[in-house]
Amino acid sequence: xxxxxxxxxKSGAVIWWTGVGxxxxxxxxxxxxxxxxxxxxxxxxxxxxxxxxxxxxxxxxQGVRPAHIKERIRAFGPTVRLDLTVKxxxxxxxxxxx
Amino acid sequence: xxxxxEYDQQMVDTRVAxxxxxxxxxxxxxxxxxxxxxxxxxxxxxxxxxxYMLRVAVPYGTMNSAQxxxxxxIADKYDRGYGHFTTRTNIQYNWIKLEDxxxxxxxxxxxxxxxxxxxxxxxxNISSDQYAxxxxxxxxxxxxYAELLRQWSSFHPEFLVLPRKFKxxxxxxEIDRAAMRLHDIGINLVxxxxxxxxxEFYVGGGMGRTPFVAKKIKDFVPIDQMVTYAEACVRVYxxxxxxxxxxxxxxxxxxxxxxxxxxxxxxxxxxxxxxxQPIEPPLAELERIQAMFFDPAFExxxxxxxxxxxxxxxxxxxxxxxxxxxxxxxxxxxxxxxxGGIPGDATSDQIRLMADLAKDxxxxxxxxxxxxxxxxxxxxxxxLYALWQKLEKADLSTPNLDTVGDIIACPGLDYCSLANARSxxxxxxxxxxxxxxxxxxEIGELKLKISGCIxxxxxxxxxxxxxxxxxxxxxxxxxxxxxxxxxxxxxxxxITGPGFDEDGVVDATEKAIDVYLANKQGDERFLxxxxxxxxxxxxxxxxx
Ligand code: HEM
Ligand code: SF4
Numbered sequence: 154x155x156x157x158x159x160x161x162x163k164s165g166a167v168i169w170w171t172g173v174g175x176x177x178x179x180x181x182x183x184x185x186x187x188x189x190x191x192x193x194x195x196x197x198x199x200x201x202x203x204x205x206x207x208x209x210x211x212x213x214x215q216g217v218r219p220a221h222i223k224e225r226i227r228a229f230g231p232t233v234r235l236d237l238t239v240k241x242x243x244x245x246x247x248x249x250x251x
Numbered sequence: 252x253x254x255x256x257e258y259d260q261q262m263v264d265t266r267v268a269x270x271x272x273x274x275x276x277x278x279x280x281x282x283x284x285x286x287x288x289x290x291x292x293x294x295x296x297x298x299x300x301x302x303y304m305l306r307v308a309v310p311y312g313t314m315n316s317a318q319x320x321x322x323x324x325i326a327d328k329y330d331r332g333y334g335h336f337t338t339r340t341n342i343q344y345n346w347i348k349l350e351d352x353x354x355x356x357x358x359x360x361x362x363x364x365x366x367x368x369x370x371x372x373x374x375x376n377i378s379s380d381q382y383a384x385x386x387x388x389x390x391x392x393x394x395x396y397a398e399l400l401r402q403w404s405s406f407h408p409e410f411l412v413l414p415r416k417f418k419x420x421x422x423x424x425e426i427d428r429a430a431m432r433l434h435d436i437g438i439n440l441v442x443x444x445x446x447x448x449x450x451e452f453y454v455g456g457g458m459g460r461t462p463f464v465a466k467k468i469k470d471f472v473p474i475d476q477m478v479t480y481a482e483a484c485v486r487v488y489x490x491x492x493x494x495x496x497x498x499x500x501x502x503x504x505x506x507x508x509x510x511x512x513x514x515x516x517x518x519x520x521x522x523x524x525x526x527x528q529p530i531e532p533p534l535a536e537l538e539r540i541q542a543m544f545f546d547p548a549f550e551x552x553x554x555x556x557x558x559x560x561x562x563x564x565x566x567x568x569x570x571x572x573x574x575x576x577x578x579x580x581x582x583x584x585x586x587x588x589x590x591g592g593i594p595g596d597a598t599s600d601q602i603r604l605m606a607d608l609a610k611d612x613x614x615x616x617x618x619x620x621x622x623x624x625x626x627x628x629x630x631x632x633x634x635l636y637a638l639w640q641k642l643e644k645a646d647l648s649t650p651n652l653d654t655v656g657d658i659i660a661c662p663g664l665d666y667c668s669l670a671n672a673r674s675x676x677x678x679x680x681x682x683x684x685x686x687x688x689x690x691x692x693e694i695g696e697l698k699l700k701i702s703g704c705i706x707x708x709x710x711x712x713x714x715x716x717x718x719x720x721x722x723x724x725x726x727x728x729x730x731x732x733x734x735x736x737x738x739x740x741x742x743x744x745x746i747t748g749p750g751f752d753e754d755g756v757v758d759a760t761e762k763a764i765d766v767y768l769a770n771k772q773g774d775e776r777f778l779x780x781x782x783x784x785x786x787x788x789x790x791x792x793x794x795x
Contacts, residue, residue, distance in 0.1 A: 163278065164348045165302035200280045204298055221725060223664060226673075227300055231665040233593055233675045237331060237346075 154184040154212055157192050158224065159205035167227045168202060169217075175202060177239065179228035180216035215249070225250045252315055252616065253398045253543050255363045262406070263360045266367060270294045271353035278350065295366025296352055300668045305347040306369040307359060311379035311397040311421070312340035312619040316610040318362045319617050323602030329355045334602060336587060336595040338659060338710055339418070340378050340619040341369060345666055367405065372413045374404035374485070378420045380428045381620040384544060385628040387576040390440050391448055393423040395541040396477065399532065400438075403478050410485055414492035414500035417485065418457070425739055430621055432456045432465045432741040433713060435502045436484055443471055450477045454484055454514070455506030456741075458707035463503040464741045466511045468518065476522075479531045483522040487514065546577075547614035547629055553579020557632050564639055566688055567650040572635070581632050583613075585625040585642060586649040586657055590686040591679050594660040595623030604645050612638045621710075622659055624652070654691040655699055655764070656682045659710050663703025663720060664727070670703035672720025672727035673753075677701055680757045685764075694764060697777045698737070713737035715778045716763060717744040718756055729756035733763060733789055734781045745786060748794055762792045 156179075157170035168175040170192055172183035185192055189207035196202045209220040219225050230238030232247045240246045255263070270290070277287040291297075295306040307322070314322075322342055326334045329351040330344040337343055347355060359365055368375060377397045384392040400419060404410060410417070420431040423440035431437035437453035449471040456465025472480045488502045491509070506514050555578060559565040573582040585605060588594050597605070605625055609617045612634045613627035620626060630638055642648040651657045658681060661667065663674030678701055685691060700714030704721075711717030717732035728750040735744030751759055766789050767777045781789070 160298055160302070162284075163350050165298060165346070167301055197284065203284045222727065223300070223668075223670070226664055230301060231675075232673065233665050233679065 154210050154217075155186060155189055155207050156182040156210045156217065156219070157185055157189050157196075157205055157207055158182075158219075158227065159193075159196070159202035162201055162203050169228075170196070170205075179210075179219065182210065182217045184212075218249070222250065252313060253310070253394075253540060260360075260363070263363070263365045263367070266294070266365065267353060267356045267360050270356060274349060274353050289371075291349075291352075292370040293367070294352070294356065295369035296347070296349070297370065298668075299345065300664075300666050300670075302346045303349055303352070304666070305344045305352060305355065305366060306337070307342050307344075307364060307366050308369050308376040309341050309364075309619050310401050311377055311383070311394050312381055312621075313379075313383070313394060314617050314619070315615050316606040316617070318364055319606035319609065320603050321358055321362045321364070323599040323606065325355050325358055326599035326602065328358070333596055333598045335593075335662065336597065336619050336623050336625070338621050338623060338661070338708060339376055340381075340621055341376055342619070343662075345662075371411075372415050372417075373411050374407065374413075374417045374419060377401050377404070378418070378429050378434075378621060380422045380424060381618040381626045382428060382573060382582055382628065383423070383618075384546070385575055385580075385582050386424065387574055388424045388426055389576075390423040390442055392541075392544050393421045393440055395537060395544050396423075396438070396440060396450075396474075397421040398540050398544075399478060399537055400481060403481070403532070409489060413485070413489055414494050415497065417488075417502070419481070427738045427741070428620075430710070430713060430737040430741070433458055433462075433710070433737060434465065435488075436481060437465050438477070438481075440474075441471065448474045450474065450480070452480060452484070455503040455511075457501055457503045458710060458712045459501070460498055460705045460707075461501075461504065462707065462712040462743050463507060464743065465503075466506065468511065468515050474537070475534050476526070476531060479525045480518075480522055482530060483518045483525055486521050486525075487517045491517070547616075549577040549580060549629070550631070551578075553631065553633070555579055555632060557635060561636070563643075563648075563650075564636055566692075567639055567648055568635070570650040570654070571648075571652045575629065577629070579632055581630050581635060583627040583630045583635065583638060584620075584652050585627070585647050586651050587624050587647075588651060588657050588682065589646055589649045590656060591683045593675050594658050594678050597625075601645055601647060604641070605647070608638060608641055622653075622657065624657070650688065651691055653696045653698060655685045655694050655697045656691055657698075658682060659698075659700040659714075661702050661709035663701070663709075667703060667708075669706060670720065671705075671722040672703050672729060674701045674703040674709055674718075674720060677718060677720075677729060677753055677756060680753070681760055684757060684761060693768065695774075695776055697764070699760070700735075710737065711735070712743050713741070714744055715776070715781070716760060718760070719746075721750060723750065727753060729753065731756060731759050731763070731793065733786060734778065736778055740778075747786065747790055759793045763789050766792045 453465035702709035732744035
């Protein structure tokens with residue numbers, strides 16, 4: 154699947170396009186198919202999102218998993234500071250990244 | 252320490268106000284991201300892997316306690332409770348919000364700090380020897396000269412749009428503690444036979460994709476022509492530096508392609524021209540600045556004795572302190588590399604504690620080093636034990652300076668959007684594997700440096716052992732390099748062979764160290780043994 158990611162203008166937080174808005178949780182990312190460029194043009198114009206781009210991902214029973222490790226780290230947070238990640242309580246979550 | 256005058260302060264305050272308005276306009280939708288991005292970068296605000304990152308300049312790495320304390324407060328007020336000290340003696344915050352940035356910059360301005368020229372194709376923060384003004388082996392305190400160059404280069408109209416970023420280091424000791432030969436311009440302050448101070452100039456050093464050791468271009472530029480000569484060097488680069496290819500735009504490529512002789516001839520012509528234009532600040536300006544870098548009021552008649560009966564303290568003293576020029580004093584290093592820790596990170600509490608300790612024990616001064624550590628430059632020996640005990644309570648007393656645990660590591664793929672692989676976890680694993688004090692003592696001085704991509708922010712080219720993260724078909728892969736150095740004996744490390752995965756590179760590092768231990772003669776450091784026996788035995792052991 155193809156999903157769209159960006160950073161929130163005000164906070165800089167990594168965000169994912171859900172089809173109707175933006176979420177901090179990659180699992181809520183929507184498959185945009187061939188419409189990525191359209192979403193990006195509209196959303197960057199609306200000033201909420203910066204540096205938006207389309208990436209490849211897969212969806213399985215665990216949720217949405219970006220294809221590249223870099224995007225998985227963006228989805229999760231730094232692998233070396235579990236307290237700063239999206240899932241601070243889950244010590245095994247880092248395995249999802251690597 | 253340099254003290255801002257009203258013009259300095261006004262310049263910085265005005266910039267904060269200007270940026271506050273730019274941020275307001277961006278948030279109100281009056282500026283697009285394309286319009287805004289260069290403005291935020293001019294104020295040190297990047298967009299990184301997870302969030303905005305703010306890089307704050309620490310000129311020549313020197314700070315007073317009030318400045319350090321504000322760095323800790325900013326980490327709490329606007330970030331997530333920690334800061335990251337970098338290889339260019341700056342500090343970075345990884346989670347600053349755009350809307351908070353003007354306030355953070357305003358807090359910095361109150362203590363004479365800013366983030367100007369920490370990004371972009373301009374002359375960046377000027378670095379220097381972290382022991383400046385304190386070590387016995389220096390010719391003069393290099394910082395007033397670095398400060399003069401800072402003032403010359405800040406907002407210099409011709410040099411705000413150079414072909415690429417430009418880095419200058421100033422030292423004044425044969426023992427190069429600032430990696431001077433790996434800068435675009437390196438200046439070593441020396442004395443001639445008449446005892447006058449002058450500047451020995453080096454050009455064209457740097458790491459990155461195409462590393463070069465800087466070449467000496469002038470033995471002695473009279474001190475009242477130093478700025479003019481620097482200006483000539485940068486002007487020639489600005490005129491001929493390539494703008495068609497970002498990777499070939501650095502001065503090192505120009506010097507390499509033209510040849511030192513041809514480049515030097517151009518500089519001489521420009522220098523002669525500039526001498527006819529008098530642009531050099533008057534010597535009185537240098538003297539004004541020098542007057543702010545006076546020695547603190549060292550007590551006299553102090554004893555040089557230290558009670559070393561506590562073995563942990565003794566180990567720390569042996570490893571982390573350095574001789575001071577004044578009797579009864581010592582230079583103390585705080586390693587920001589606890590075993591298994593993140594190199595260069597400090598919590599807001601640790602930052603504030605170091606600020607307080609500098610006030611109590613080091614004449615209100617601290618330094619940031621290019622090895623991502625902190626220095627208390629002037630500690631009375633009779634206070635050293637008390638200082639160490641307080642550091643120990645805050646996990647700041649790791650006795651591993653310049654050993655295998657004192658790793659330089661760039662943020663890598665955990666934070667940096669340019670990275671190919673993570674650097675920090677490799678540093679953590681190596682530091683854990685060689686964590687015991689006995690092991691570190693057996694291995695002695697060993698500089699290990701890790702970068703997460705070819706940009707070489709982690710200085711892997713200059714590591715006795717260097718590690719470079721690369722991307723191998725979408726997977727993290729690590730190349731091992733041996734034989735680099737950054738001091739007076741600067742050399743570039745060479746790749747051993749095919750890369751490894753994360754655990755593989757830790758194992759390969761251990762094998763390389765075992766080869767050293769098996770071949771070491773006398774007091775040889777890892778680097779000396781490598782230089783004597785060459786790459787072959789290491790390769791044999793690693794790939795065997
Ligand atoms: C935007 C992402 C980047 C991050 C997070 C980053 C991080 C760093 C850090 C932490 C340092 C020490 C910084 C300082 O205190 O000023 C540094 C220096 C350095 N950066 Fe970067 N950097 C980035 C981009 C780049 C790029 C685009 C290049 C080159 C194309 C580059 C090349 C270097 C080099 C070569 C050094 C130091 C080595 C030297 O002095 O030659 N960096 N970078
Ligand atoms: S070396 Fe590469 S990965 Fe490391 S901080 Fe620099 S640009 Fe980022």
